[in-house]
Structures are given as C-alpha cells and as structure tokens.
Amino acid sequence: MTTRIVELRRGILKKNDELAAGLRNRFTASGVIVLNLVSSPGTGKTAFLERTLRELRVRGANAAALVGDLETDNDARRLAASGAPVRQINTHGICHLDAEMITKNLDAWQDIALAGLNYLFIENVGNLVCPSSYDLGERIRVALLSVTEGEDKPLKYPGLFNSADAAVITKIDIAGPCGFDRDLALRNINEIRPGIRVFETSAKTGAGMEEWLTFLAEQARPA
C-alpha cells in the first residue's frame, strides 16, 4: 500500500457553479435581468413580487417569475394574477433552488422566450441559510427582511446577507405597531454587507416601490 495525497482544490459546488455560469451567459445573451429573491418564510416575498410584476406591467416591461416552494402551486397562482408568465418549481423537501432546477425548468417552459423578457424573478424557497450557497446565474441577489422579524436578522444570518447585492425591508406599513427600530436594522445590514442598496417597502400601500422600480429600470440600461 502506498499513501498518496491528491490535491483537488475545487469548489464543492463546482457543478452548480458551472451550470450557473452557463445560465448567466444565456441570460446576458438574451438581455434579461435576473433577480434571485431570498428571505425567511413569511417575509412577504410573494406579495412584494406580485406588486413588482403588476407595476412593471403598467410600465410596459415584460417580466416573468419562477417560484420555488417545497410543495403547492399557491404562490404561482397568486403571481399569475398579475398577468405575468409564472412557473412553479416544487422541490419536494429540498430547502433551496439550485442551478440544475433552474436550467431544467427553463428548458421545459414552452411558453417563455428569454429574449422577449426584460426581467426574470426567481423567488427562492423561504430559507435564510441554504440558498446562499447556490448560485442560480442571477445578476442581482436580493435579500428580503420584514419589520416583524427583528432587526438582528442580518447578524443571525450573515452568510446570506453578505452574499446579497440589494436588500429589501418589507411590510413597513406595520413598522410602528411592531416597534421596528429602522436605524438599527439599517446599521445591522450595513455591518454585514457594507454599502448595499436598501429599499424600504410596503407591498400593501406601495410605499418605497417607486424607488425599487427606478432601481430595476437602472439595471436595464446598458452599462
């Protein structure tokens, strides 16, 4: 017997990263801006996305959504009411979406042409840990946090907040009754991901949506 050390020096999720790189090339070639929305269950990702899809439609932008859940197509049905094309991904127990699921679902999605889209939103499974490891080929990863969750969420889940490109605070219409400390929340986000853009929104009243939609429009402009 001879003992040998074999150097690998490779990412554990290399396969996922390669698929994600392929997706990113595809998205860039099609000119579609892809956003990966990540948060805890109950933050209001679906309500925020519903409002975003509606508002984008009013502005004449073409947007579609892929929505991940363990089970049910409830979210897809809610989102489809906006008029946007929506496809549900059921992970059947898996706690995150990965690049393979996105690839398969895009390939199987007959009535969608990436080239005709301005935006594709991927609503990840509600989870603040696991989705942070999986690149889906998105251009912008958005971490959402609601005023009901506590201002220290970014400190409790630094891996995810650190990997985000933008942060959205949801349900600000009930910030008062929740005793939400806005300054503390903003400070905590900034400690984990310094300089990140933060949007303070309410899908119910529409507060902050204008700023968010302006941000989306800015992304669409050629750099």
Place this chain on the structure above:
Amino acid sequence: MHELSIAASIVEAVTETAAAYPGARVKEVRLRLGALSSVIADSLQFCWQIATEDSPLAGSVLVIHQLPVIVHCEKCGVDSQLGGVQSLRCPRCGEIAADLRQGRELEIESIEIDEPGPEDAAIGASSPAEERI
C-alpha cells in the same frame, strides 16, 4: 439544513477524482470551509457517514479546516482576521471593511488515498493459485 446536499456533492466530486486511481481506498477528505459559507461543520460531519455509505468513500474521515473571515481595510491598507462574522470592520481602525479576502470558501482541498503497491499486485496474482490448493 442543506449539509446533506453538500455532503452528496463532495461524495460525487471525490468519487470522480478517485476513479483515476483504480483499486485505491479513500482514507481522508479535507475541506476548506469559510465562516461565511453558511455550512455548519458539525452538521456536515453528522451527515458524512450517511452520505458516504455504499459509496467508494465509505469509512473515510472528513477533515474540515474552518477559515475565519479576513477583510482588507482600505484606510490601513492591511488584511485582518476577524474574530466573528457579526461586523465587517477593520479591527485596527474600526472602519467598515467591505473587501472580503477570505470567509466564503466551500472547497475540497485534497484527499488522502491508499493505493495498492507492486507488492499488493503480487499477492493478488498468487491468491487464485493458493485458492486452488
């Protein structure tokens, strides 16, 4: 929570590599895990036996090198290791330091394998004869 998926990805990658060494047994798998990788070392260890069962990695040991966060401070021009992951600030001057130099690693560093040597081949060749006796 996704450590079993991570463990399965490691088994897949190492099995591929080990296939280049016929007859070898994987003894050890060494990982580099950053403090911001969102993977819990203890949970990964817990999943290891289940993930490697009935695979060429069965019985192997998982060695995890945990890497602290290192940030680069613009102001000081220095890289510093952080004691935790609660605040990306330079420990020297206290300024925000967004430039992450280490901490997101999720890598297989190396594997240690036992390869059958020439003496093992000789034993292998003589054994059928021994069986006949």
